[in-house]
Amino acid sequence: MAIIVQKYGGTSVANVDRIRSVAARVKTHWQRGDKMVVVVSARSGVTNELIGRARALSPFPDEREMDMLLAVGEQETIALLSMALHALGVPACSRTGAQAGIRTDAIHTRARIANVTGGDIAERLAEGKVVIVAGFQGVTENNEITTLGRGGSDLTAIAVAAAIKADLCQIYTDVDGVYTADPRVVLNARKLPEIAYDEMLELASSGSKVMQSRSVEFAQKYNVPFEVRSSFNNQPGTLVKANATSMEDAVVSGAALDRSQTRVTVADIPDNAAAVAGIFDALGEAGLSVDMIIKNLGTSGRANLTFSVNTDQYEQTERVVGAVLRRLGSGTVRSAGQVAKLSVVGVGMISHPGVAGTLFGALASVGVNCDLITTSEIKIAVAIDPTKADAALRAVHDAFNMGTTTP
Amino acid sequence: MAIIVQKYGGTSVANVDRIRSVAARVKTHWQRGDKMVVVVSARSGVTNELIGRARALSPFPDEREMDMLLAVGEQETIALLSMALHALGVPACSRTGAQAGIRTDAIHTRARIANVTGGDIAERLAEGKVVIVAGFQGVTENNEITTLGRGGSDLTAIAVAAAIKADLCQIYTDVDGVYTADPRVVLNARKLPEIAYDEMLELASSGSKVMQSRSVEFAQKYNVPFEVRSSFNNQPGTLVKANATSMEDAVVSGAALDRSQTRVTVADIPDNAAAVAGIFDALGEAGLSVDMIIKNLGTSGRANLTFSVNTDQYEQTERVVGAVLRRLGSGTVRSAGQVAKLSVVGVGMISHPGVAGTLFGALASVGVNCDLITTSEIKIAVAIDPTKADAALRAVHDAFNMGTTTP
DSSP: OOEEEEEEOGGGGSSHHHHHHHHHHHHHHHHTTOEEEEEEOOOTTHHHHHHHHHHHHOSSOOHHHHHHHHHHHHHHHHHHHHHHHHHTTOOEEEEOTTTTTEEEOSOTTSOOEEEEOOTTHHHHHHTTOEEEEETTEEEOTTOOEEEOOTTHHHHHHHHHHHHTTOSEEEEEESSOSOBSSOTTTOTTOOBOSEEEHHHHHHHHTTTOOSSOHHHHHHHHHTTOOEEEEESSSOOOOEEEESOOGGGTTOSOOEEEEEEEEEEEEEEEEESSHHHHHHHHHHHHHTTOOOEEEEEEEOSTTEEEEEEEEEGGGHHHHHHHHHHHHHHHTOOEEEEEEEEEEEEEEOTTGGGSTTHHHHHHHHHHHTTOOOOOEEEETTEEEEEEOGGGHHHHHHHHHHHTTOSOSOO | OOEEEEEEOGGGGSSHHHHHHHHHHHHHHHHTTOEEEEEEOOOTTHHHHHHHHHHHHOSSOOHHHHHHHHHHHHHHHHHHHHHHHHHTTOOEEEEOTTTTTEEEOSOTTSOOEEEEOOTTHHHHHHTTOEEEEESSEEEOTTOOEEEOOTTHHHHHHHHHHHHTTOSEEEEEESSOSOBSSOTTTOTTOOBOSEEEHHHHHHHHTTTOOSSOHHHHHHHHHTTOOEEEEESSSOOOOEEEESOOGGGTTOSOOEEEEEEEEEEEEEEEEESSHHHHHHHHHHHHHTTOOOEEEEEEEOSTTEEEEEEEEEGGGHHHHHHHHHHHHHHHTOOEEEEEEEEEEEEEEOTTGGGSTTHHHHHHHHHHHTTOOOOOEEEETTEEEEEEOGGGHHHHHHHHHHHTTOSOSOO
16 A cells, blocks of 8 residues: 555546546555545646637736636646546545645746645545546646646646655656667657656756656755656556666666757857856846856957757747847857757766767767767767768667667 | 726627727716726627537536636637727726625635626726726636626626725616616607616516616616616616616606516415425425415315416426425326416506506406416515517507607
């Protein structure tokens, strides 16, 4: 008998039939005597419909009202899943974010969790009830409804698991788990049975779409082990935890591609620390993340900077940097085209020499060049030509023996 | 400058365009300096869609979860209307039933209002904001979401108007106001500029579909004058208030038809008060309203009862009466067919002799007979052949000179 928090995303509860399947899966655990909390998202499509109506009324809808509107999606799902469990003879009750005591700050549409009381979840579990909690939403101390932004339902699940000291948190999604690389690109990619929080974080920030970083960070901070698995089959998924012991002999756990990066060149700026700091401070204040920075000297005491940003943040980056350059009185900013970022991640990396050598060897074997490079204790990332990204990923995956023997 | 509560039903906020029209109407008042509270229903169709999904999962969905589900409909509308007002430059904020302090008992799906605090509505109005309140929903002292049942949004509007001491409550609906008779049947029916609460109540319980009795009762109890008017034009509607003074010279204010009555015959019961009381007590306990009762003596000390019930309550009536008859050891219960109930209503009636004579004369002129008759101080109702109901209504309407001179 364990205390389990399960989270089901929008695809898993898209319609009445899928909600019924989720209820059946929850029932299996409940019958074994597990105490079950289930966190659900809005049915897929519902959030987009609501946003569509909002935008038809106002191009920039008020964020407080947006939260009031969007919270509707999860509230529908919790009630329907509760009914589906009743129909299977399982006692269940639904709780909105407010009722489950998900307290947040007042930054509407991207609120951060301040604390989770859990409301009366523990009492209802003690009565043998399944408790269904609305993901993605919370409430401020003034009883204003908030939403948590992208990946919010995962965050709800992990925060609730921390609050009620759950034995396990299961994130049901439309992928089977965390793979050594995207299986659509690398046919012999292998599902990892376990992965460390740090590795998962690096993969998340490297373009792996499995989960948002903030949920993994929260899990790491409160030491909540969680499993990423599919709601469409019964295969075990990937367990994400503090130390993935079975991985100790592996150097590299996974590789990821982020195809939506733009290389930015800032040319002809004064070659001093204040000028460079001014640019990166301004980008940081605007909430823009930059990666893979190179500075090189130009002519007559001027310097050039190159770095990469997410392509959808390029226009804002250009505006912010342009404003700094006008204050500096010199310099130009321009896009130097699209790049793909290829990352290899692994906690074993730091203690194994030769990782960089293997990586560059693999890239060379498929004719891929790179100049922008960034490293951390558990990651090396390189910017490469996007048209050669798939071939590069396969070559790197093979070079580190990450795949299964039979593709 | 007045404090005005407006209520818009589901048809008036059915889609983005209609929500925009409502916002424009609210803006007109706000620009005049009126302090505006707007109560809205779910967009028409939304509630039925939600109920459809619930019933697909469970033939008898849990009532608590049903309230959790249905409350979603109004929450969507308040956010959208608030955005529509913002787009017109009008400051506005939305409030759920809970946030507006609509406290109810815990009878889910048909909760009764215990009290209305109004939450922070007065403060927001003082800031010049329009406050949008979700109709139909409330919250128990344990923070459980409840819904108020049929006509719930009208009730919310009147209760909020009472709580904030509004000068006027306007109920916007898909009819123009209260007519002397159904204008689809009686072509020269006249819209009443004013009507007394008592008359409105009698009309509501006589088959007029304008409003549910409970909202009118609540308005009468707290002396909240309200106007029933159309959201599709700018015509004044009908003002419902304690004493409709302009009506003093009129004998009869209106006439209504209720076509869905069944005549019930209970034959061969003991002719004593206990037996009769036993039947009506049992019906009352089961929440079944009976009307137009006749008792007549049968043979050898036995009695017969005839009365009418709403047709959709006939089966339950038969069951309840049958159980009493088994305890009494005699008697039969059966339907004696469909009847229509024709009512004429007016506060002037009690002080004017000859009303009954005019009524029966009008019925006789179109060959309509009746035996079941019920009277109150302000109403006479008769059960008639449903196939002759329209003709009877027109004849009665003419006999009391209720119509306009030009149809």
